[in-house]
Amino acid sequence: MFPFFLKPTSYKLTASTMFVITYKNYFYAFSALLTVLAIAVFFTWGFKPSIEFTGGSLLEVQYTDKAPAIATLQSYLKASSLKDLKALQDVTIQPTGNNKFLLRFGEVSEQDHQRVLAALPGAKELQFQSIGPVIGSELRQKTIIGLILAIVAMFVYVTLAFRKVPAHVRSWRMSLAAIITLAHDVIIAAGGFIIFSHYYGFEAGSLFIAALLTVWGYSISDTIVVFDRIRENLLRENKKSLREIAAQSIEQTVVRSLNTSLAVLLFVVVLFLVGPAPLLPFVTPLLVGITIGTYSSIFLATPLLLEHVPKRA
Numbered sequence: 001m002f003p004f005f006l007k008p009t010s011y012k013l014t015a016s017t018m019f020v021i022t023y024k025n026y027f028y029a030f031s032a033l034l035t036v037l038a039i040a041v042f043f044t045w046g047f048k049p050s051i052e053f054t055g056g057s058l059l060e061v062q063y064t065d066k067a068p069a070i071a072t073l074q075s076y077l078k079a080s081s082l083k084d085l086k087a088l089q090d091v092t093i094q095p096t097g098n099n100k101f102l103l104r105f106g107e108v109s110e111q112d113h114q115r116v117l118a119a120l121p122g123a124k125e126l127q128f129q130s131i132g133p134v135i136g137s138e139l140r141q142k143t144i145i146g147l148i149l150a151i152v153a154m155f156v157y158v159t160l161a162f163r164k165v166p167a168h169v170r171s172w173r174m175s176l177a178a179i180i181t182l183a184h185d186v187i188i189a190a191g192g193f194i195i196f197s198h199y200y201g202f203e204a205g206s207l208f209i210a211a212l213l214t215v216w217g218y219s220i221s222d223t224i225v226v227f228d229r230i231r232e233n234l235l236r237e238n239k240k241s242l243r244e245i246a247a248q249s250i251e252q253t254v255v256r257s258l259n260t261s262l263a264v265l266l267f268v269v270v271l272f273l274v275g276p277a278p279l280l281p282f283v284t285p286l287l288v289g290i291t292i293g294t295y296s297s298i299f300l301a302t303p304l305l306l307e308h309v310p311k312r313a
Contacts, residue, residue: 021247024303031184031300034292038191045198047190050205051104053140057087057130059103059116060096061123067099068122076119077103085112094201096277100126104203107132143209150213154220155179161224165231169242169305177304178223184300185219185293186212192288193281200280207282215289222261222297226253227305246302254298261294 020027051058068076070093077088087106094102107130108116117125155175162171193208229249230242237245268290271283 020250020299021243021303021306024299024306027299027303031296034188034191035184038188038194041191041194045194047194048197048203049140050203051129051131052205053137053143055131055137056104056106057108057113057128059105059113059128060126061101061103061117061120062126063099063122064124065099065122067095067101070095070101073101073103073120076121077116079119082115082119085115087112088116092201094277102278150216151179151182154182158220158224158227162227162231165234169230169234173305174227177301178220178227180304181223181296181301182216182219185215185289185296188292189215189285189289193285196280196284202277202281202284205281207279208285211282211285211289214286215293218264218290219293219296222257222293223301225257226250226297226302229253230302230305243306246306250298250302257294257297261290264290 073093074091077091082088085108087108089106091103091105094104096102103116105116113128113130117123155178158175158178159171162174165171165174189212193204193211197203226249229252230246233240233245233249234242237248240248265287268283268287271279272287275283
């Protein structure tokens, strides 16, 4: 006996892909669980925004000889000569390999920047950035507006691209299924990023936004491949029901989707394992997002499309 919300559907489909449609409620439950966990992680740990969004200073240094311990660097920055610098109260230090360190602290003037650098004996400056809180707030607002506009544009594009599907399918259903799948992928990718950032200490900045947009594009592209095959089969085999055609379309595209995803994931995993530390804010959401996007394009997007469609359609 199944719980009422996990009961398999009863209509017949092709044998090889009947599983995807018949047990769709299990996939809904799995996706809902991952989404709830991602949201819970967000409210528990939250994002650590970089200075690009909050304002502040970023100093990267390198030691030619043996690098000091992080505790030693912190003691340098707590020296009496820097006690008047409130910007150093919440300083964070992150090793990046090859005797390099990233120091993040509040916004400072050029004069105070030189004082901080002078307090780190033997350190060679590689880069320094200082962003004011007004600029950081403006970047944050533009990022949010850009994401909203991208969602609207995606919905309109999918609706127009699939406008010639039969009337009982309706192109806006494809748009809605694609957007729900997209939100599912991005939320889980962001949740995975938060988990890794909590343990590895990296922050959400422009690389994180770039990774989410990459997952965004990858997810919608993978979903559209399946939907496009559904449209082609609907126009060519109009005697079959939508559910039969959906199962057939999944069968025709699943190998391509898996092969493409595995090829991309291979490079992403290598970057995650041996790539430089500054790339982690970009690689981590990609790793989670591409994995979950491959799953959702097969097991979530098409079942969502079939919701509220008459069984005989």
